[in-house]
Amino acid sequence: MxxxxxxxxxxxxxxxxxxxxxxxxxxxxxxxxxxxxxxxxxxxxxxxxxxxxxxxxxxxxxxxxxxxxxxxxxxxxxxxxxxxxxxxxxxxxxxxxxxxxxxxxxxxxxxxxxxxxxxxxxxxxxxxxxxxxxxxxxxxxxxxxxxxPTTTFALPRADFADWAGAASRFTMETFYRAQRRRFDVLMDGDQPVGGTWNLDRSNRERPPKGRRTLGVPEPWWPQEDDIDRRVRSDLDAMDLPTVGGDGPRRFAVTSGEARAALRRFVDHRLEQFGPYEDAVMAGDPTMAHSLLSVPFNLGLLHPLEAVRAAEHAYRDGTASLRSVEGFVRQILGWREYIWHLYWHFGPDYEAHNELGADTPLPDWWTGLDADAVRAACLSHTLSGVHETGWVHHIPRLMILGNHALQRGYHPRQLSEWFATSFVDGFAWVMPPNVIGMSQHADGGRLATKPYAAGGAYLDRMTDHCRECVFDPSVRVGENACPFTAGYWQFVHRHRELLSANHRTGRAVAQMHKLPDLDALLEQEAHRDRF
The missing domain is CATH 3.40.50.620 (HUPs)
Known part of the structure; x- marks a missing residue:
């Protein structure tokens, strides 16, 4: 009623x-x-x-x-x-x-x-x-x-259709530059501030050695009120089919709260965001991330408001260009690009499965059972999703997505899982991110290569490996890293496709030189524990 x-x-x-x-x-x-x-x-x-x-x-x-x-x-x-x-x-x-x-x-x-x-x-x-x-x-x-028309994104859908229709080929980078020009963000006249459009190469710092946390001020945290308490009580009474744990609310749910979270990020965390945006620390799940994805995706915070605030921090000298540009690229570039590609690719896009991946999602995965896996990176990430419904973009792409790609999990099931198991997951968000970016199931329409990586990458960009029972440098044996071995299994399974791609052909050549390839393939064919 x-x-x-x-x-x-x-x-x-x-x-x-x-x-x-x-x-x-x-x-x-x-x-x-x-x-x-x-x-x-x-x-x-x-x-x-x-x-x-x-x-x-x-x-x-x-x-x-x-x-x-x-x-x-x-x-x-x-x-x-x-x-x-x-x-x-x-x-x-x-x-x-x-x-x-x-x-x-x-x-x-x-x-x-x-x-x-x-x-x-x-x-x-x-x-x-x-x-x-x-x-x-x-x-x-x-x-x-x-x-x-929708008004919760910077670029209207009709304008993207005009832009995409006029281009014979486009990429996120060309879209991002067009966005910067259109909305006059981080521009000096018709040129990018600092003379460079993309500072991504400056934002790939590893986790700081000898530290458990990044050491930045805490993000803005909401305080639950009577409305939250009533919601919790009502959800208990509804007995809905849910996954994950309950807990204190961690994200903004009003426009006022969203703006408070944005101010906290820009004033106290933005400067450290850029350098470590691709790093992962087990003891610091939020690091310097903004935690604004939920209010963005609920329509509470407009993307232009966020990027203007970040740009102002650069203009007044309180945040470096590499951090501000990295944030602007995520919001005005990637997020907007994903939104428009969802509509541009059409309603049948989620059915793509060009790699023929058909492994059902295992129960420990869908149930977010972190105790069922021994690999530290997988366990920590699943625990984070179970506890909060959120981990930042690198655990999503390079731990969860990378594992699913290597093991051939069904991409449509995976997209649905991300959409329902993450608090910021909505129908438009996941197909391009999962079907295209993460699983390469669209045959390369979104990304030029699969995002597959072995344990060496995880050892470099996370601090998980030092506490793991598996060794990222070992391919075969009791302590063989499932990501290292899984990577070579993936390369072998798709060797013809990867050989034809100039960005991945070298990996196939390296695979053929592995002295223990047969043993590795036999081992991974029977692996059922991670």
């Missing part, structure tokens, strides 16, 4: 939309889509459209906001417990903050909620193909009066 008021305490209020977040052309498209629509038609905000870049738009300030908790949607997949908490907490906080302007409907289905509204609603484009088809059906049936 509709629930207009909770009577709970909340510490933050919703700020207005970030200045300049919606380009003039996009505002014009929204106005055109609203032509002839009742100016008081309610605005339906999905659970990842909760920020002022949606409900704070001038076109919506007089509209009632509709929020929906669908029990059927919550039961549809086996989500991480903390992900469900974050989504419900974010919606209920927004309901509280908007006061009488908002109505939170708790129904079994979205259609039941729209029936309670009793009149057509307007909605911004959803963030998945499935949701877009659903909204299109609702539009045809007259339940949705208008479907508007």
């Amino acid at each position: 509709a629930n207009r008021r909770h009577g709970e305490q909340c510490r933050t209020c919703a700020p207005g939309p970030p200045s300049g977040a919606v380009p003039e052309a996009l505002g014009t498209r929204i106005d055109e889509a609203l032509d002839g629509v009742d100016p008081a038609a309610p605005l339906w905000c999905f659970a990842d459209q909760l920020g002022p870049a949606i409900h704070g738009l001038a076109q919506h300030t007089e509209r009632e906001v509709v929020l929906v908790e669908s029990s059927r949607a919550l039961r549809r997949r086996r989500y991480h417990r903390q992900k469900l908490h974050l989504v419900l907490s974010a919606m209920r906080h927004l309901d509280y903050e908007l006061g009488d302007r908002a109505t939170l409907h708790r129904t079994a289905t979205y259609r039941e909620a729209l029936a309670e509204v009793g009149r057509p609603v307007v909605v911004h484009e959803p963030t998945s193909w499935a949701a877009a088809r659903f909204v299109a059906d609702l539009h045809e049936q007259g339940l949705v009066a208008a479907v508007l």
Whole structure:
């Protein structure tokens, strides 16, 4: 039923939309889509459209906001417990903050909620193909009066389509440079600040020797309130099929909290982010990362607001160019690129499996059972996902993704697992990141080579190996590293494909020189413990 008021305490209020977040052309498209629509038609905000870049738009300030908790949607997949908490907490906080302007409907289905509204609603484009088809059906049936362009990313989808359609070939780097020029970020006139577009090579420092943590100030941590306590109680009562542990909320769920987290990162952590962004420390899972992926993906924080804050830190001398450029590249470059490729590649992209990987995900993996594995890197990473639903991008790509690639886990199952087991996982995020980047299942449409690596890489960029029962330098035997041996097994399995790629051909040549290749292949064919 509709629930207009909770009577709970909340510490933050919703700020207005970030200045300049919606380009003039996009505002014009929204106005055109609203032509002839009742100016008081309610605005339906999905659970990842909760920020002022949606409900704070001038076109919506007089509209009632509709929020929906669908029990059927919550039961549809086996989500991480903390992900469900974050989504419900974010919606209920927004309901509280908007006061009488908002109505939170708790129904079994979205259609039941729209029936309670009793009149057509307007909605911004959803963030998945499935949701877009659903909204299109609702539009045809007259339940949705208008479907508007999304406003929670810097570059509108129509503008990317124009840009991509005009290019015979494009890469993330060309897209990133176009983004910098378009939004005038870290630019001196028509040239990049410092004369270089990409400082990635300066941001590959290993974990500091002899230290357990990076030693930077703690990130911003939220304090749970009455709304969080009610969410936890309600989730307990729902008895949903979840994975992972419960725990204190660790991520921002309001626009005010998101801005506080951004300020904390920029003022105290950004300077150390760049050099160590690709390093992993067992005793310091957050290192200098921003922890902003959740509020970004809930639509609470606009990417341009974040990159402007980072650029300001460089301009006023409080953060180095390499750190600021690294952060800007992640947000204005990679994140936006992934968003647009999700739509550009089409709804069938997730079905790609060019490497023929068909191994089902093992139970210890899907159950996040860190105690079931002995490899320190795998165990620590699974433990982090179990405890928080989050690890940063290198454990995702070079530990979890690398292991799955070597062992031939089914890419579509893997993409679904990432989307449900991570608190920042949404339908648009994972297919390009997993199918394309991590598993190379798209045949190279996104990345030019598979991201496979042996134990030497993990020994260099993490501090896991020094406490591991396996030796990253050993291929065969009781203490053979499953990543080192698994890498050569992967190279052998795909030797024809890798030989044809100038970036991986050398690995095939090296494999043929291994004196213990036959023993290694026999060993890995029977390995069932990691």
